[in-house]
Amino acid sequence: MDRIHYDDLPQAARQAVEIQTGRIKGARTTGGGINSGVAAVLDGEGGPVFVKGIPREHPQAVSQAREVAVAPYLPAACPRLLWHLEAGGWVLLGYEVIDGRHADYTDSGDLVLVLTALRELQEVTAPDVPELKRAEQRWTAYADEGTAGLFAGTALLHTDWAPHNVLIGDGRAHLIDWAWPTQGAGFIDPHVLAVRLMEAGHSAGDAVTWVRRIMSWREAGRAELDAFSVTSMRMWREIADNDPQPWKVTMAGCAAELRAFLLASSWAR
């Protein structure tokens, strides 16, 4: 949805925020991301806070609920959720501010930090909360018949590794935007990341060389990787067909290329 400035929120919403933050001296709308109707760093009396929000009636409001549900279980690689509230027709989440910039997936220094954060996340067992999606259910419609069960697992997956969902600051990568937390097999997150590395310009081979540093990828069998790469290819094809924005068409191309690469390399083995 279109992003408005914090100052344009209904007064009732801003008042409710100020109860949490103290008087707000300024607000800077942040770039990156497409879902939140508001995303801003607030200069509050009690210190800076990042606030994101969406109208309560918006179909994407459910993603905010998922974000709130998973927040207590996130590893140190993620900013702390400080508060969440509903006021003036908006759902608003207040986070610790990360002083950083979006990850650059063409920069190998950044990629080392991103993989470190992913490794940290892979240690986390998915919590048993109803808002969490299950990988084998979430992607079943795109999977070859009988293969979605291969996506099941106990890992907590982020599943949206767009570079604007990773902030680099304080010498580490921070994972933000938990709109799509999912419980499933660990190799799924490195797979999703690999497609994003290709979007940034890496070849399939280079992308796989990077994500092979993650144990769950190395331990995944050929059947698992094949099944998910077909699924990811079909999902991105549908997304691009429904709304052919250039980045979606690029993602669909990358997912198809990764699928072809994995197929060829499993044949070679």
Ligand SMILES: Nc1ncnc2c1ncn2[C@@H]1O[C@H](COP(=O)(O)OP(=O)(O)O)[C@@H](O)[C@H]1O
């Ligand atoms: N904790 C944070 N501290 C500072 N900036 C943040 C923080 N979380 C998100 N941002 C910035 O706001 C943008 C949008 O936030 P995000 O959670 O990704 O929402 P969206 O759902 O709109 O993608 C991010 O790309 C980033 O630039």
Ligand SMILES: [Mg+2]
């Ligand atoms: Mg985002």
